[in-house]
Amino acid sequence: MAALWKQQVFALDSRYNAHRAPNHPNFRTLYIRRRNQLLREYNGSEDPTVRKHYLRLRGQLLQQRYGVPADQISQKSRSTSARSSIRVSESPDIFKLQASNYQTLGQGEVVPTKQAEASRAIVGGNTIAENYAFVGVHHIFDQHTQAVTMIKFGNNDRSRLCCASLDGLVSVCDVAGAPPKVLFILNGHEKGVTGCDWSISNDLLVSSSFDGTIRLWEVGQQTGEPRCLRIVRDQAGAEVLSCLFHPVNNNFVIAGNSSGMVAVLNISTGIYPRGGSSKVGGKILALTFDSSGRLLWCGNDKGTIVSFFFELGSGRLSKCRRISVSEGSAITCLSSRAWISREARDPSLLVNCAANAIYLFRVRDKEGSLVLRRKFIIHHQKQLVRSTFCPIMSFRQGACVVTGSEDSCVYFLDIEREGRPATVNKLQGHASPVLGVSFNYDESLLATSDCHGLVIVWKREKR
Structure with a gap:
């Protein structure tokens, strides 16, 4: 359901994108890219009622902002240029992407296929x-x-x-x-x-x-x-050789030291929570989270990467996998x-x-x-x-x-x-x-x- 809702929101933005900054196509391209990126990273409410209300409210705001009725956009979407060629259903509340344009992966991820007309329109004719x-x-x-x-x-x-x-x-x-x-x-x-x-809000370092x-x-x-x-x-x-804010909860900072220890710190209180430290070995030079903030990887000076499961509520770390990339490097x-x-x-x-x-x-x-x-x-x-x-x-x-x-x-x-x-x-x-x-x-x-x-x-x- 999360994947479908994200598709619906993206489709709604795409419908109105042709009317956004008509004299600045590059801005329209950037805007729709950023909207898609933010949707992929969104981990908010799972309540279907809240999501449906968001869709309806955003549709009303876009209609008021650009003065174009939704049904008029639906008709235009059949014949306008490829910039607005993501096709949607005629339902006023639920907007569905054409199946050939997108495929849905696990955990709400949406990936454009090679047949996606909108993708070709945004990329244009530029090579990589x-x-x-x-x-x-x-x-x-x-x-x-x-x-x-x-x-x-x-x-x-x-x-x-x-x-x-x-x-x-x-x-x-x-x-x-x-x-x-x-x-x-x-x-x-x-x-x-x-x-x-x-x-996250760039007010702290x-x-x-x-x-x-x-x-x-x-x-x-x-x-x-x-x-x-x-x-x-x-x-x-x-x-302390590395540090990283948790991507979801900025109260937590993860640090790696020269003794091979990975530690979670509640930066708001200055306390290291119980169960939030783990010995890896070597010197911890690199840290990164996945987008959900549940999976942490750390790398040391011995050529080893170790993955951890991070408990969002308590800050506890559970060691998962150890991968040797290049011994001694x-x-x-x-x-x-x-x-x-x-x-x-x-x-x-x-x-x-x-x-x-x-x-x-x-x-x-x-x-x-x-x-x-x-x-x-x-x-x-x-x-x-x-x-x-x-x-x-x-x-x-x-x-x-x-x-x-x-x-x-x-x-x-x-x-x-x-x-x-x-x-x-x-x-x-x-x-x-x-x-x-x-x-x-x-x-x-x-x-x-x-x-x-x-x-x-x-x-x-x-x-």
Whole structure:
């Protein structure tokens, strides 16, 4: 029922999309993509009455906003251009997608098929290389004096970028301003900062450090000067090497330390809940959740990935699977996706490994077991090189990931391309190994960082 309801909401938005910003087709494309992405990530009320009421209310609001009756749109949908070619039923309350356009997977996931007319309309005639033609430098930031090990754009944010550096500072930049600028610098860690993450609403930041602490910062735009709300020391007094907000409940932060311990922290109280810690071994360098927040993976410097089941209410961790990727080679980055394209519809895990490789795994079951799909060769042996999935993947042929590299280049890899070179773009602007990579939510800007503390923001080529 959840999958059907999400299809109905998406169909409703698609019906009115032709009337939204008629002089700006690119905005219409972005809007419908974002609506689809938000629907896939929605885990709200399961009450069918509430969902039906939402459909009716949204339909009424869209009709009032654009002044077009629903039945008129239904008639037009049979003959208008492919931009609004998702066909719907004539029922005023329940809108059903044409079966040939979409297929429904488990847990409410909806994936467009190769026959989807709406997908072809949104993608247009661009190749995947054209979609990722980042060639121009938008801005360069140099406020850090040592390596910027991690960078992250805010959630659903086009402009705010967080940078964590081994100089002990965390900076937040406005990359879309005129001109781009450093908004503020968070000074408090006594040693290098190893990780950072945004809360869902982007009003809080969490950071981890070699000084053995996790810090919570208030950085909301309406709060004035940023301030440190809480400092929590590692339970074992070890260096904290990674940190991550829980994607559903931001009261929980997960941290990995140099003693091989993964720990859940209630950041609101500063307490480590009972049952929320587990010994993995090695040094925990990378953490990621699935979209539901129930499955956690961690990677260490021994080449091992361990999956955990996370109890949403209590914060308890239950160890599930241990996967050896490359013995003795550090796992420096983990990224997960529920699905990445209509050709790759299974949950996936992207892994950077210091064995000159980046791996793409399929998640096989609810316990986080992994099956190797692809392996790509990059220059990576010593540094904390990271990668990321491209954020918009719903409607295009193929799928891309972006990764840093120790040869000072940034690589765009088509993970669906078989039998040909996977690299679709290569950026050369850094003078030292590239560590961090991050897209803003609409893929208009890409930020990359290196071992010298330089952050480059790249812009997409306009076509």
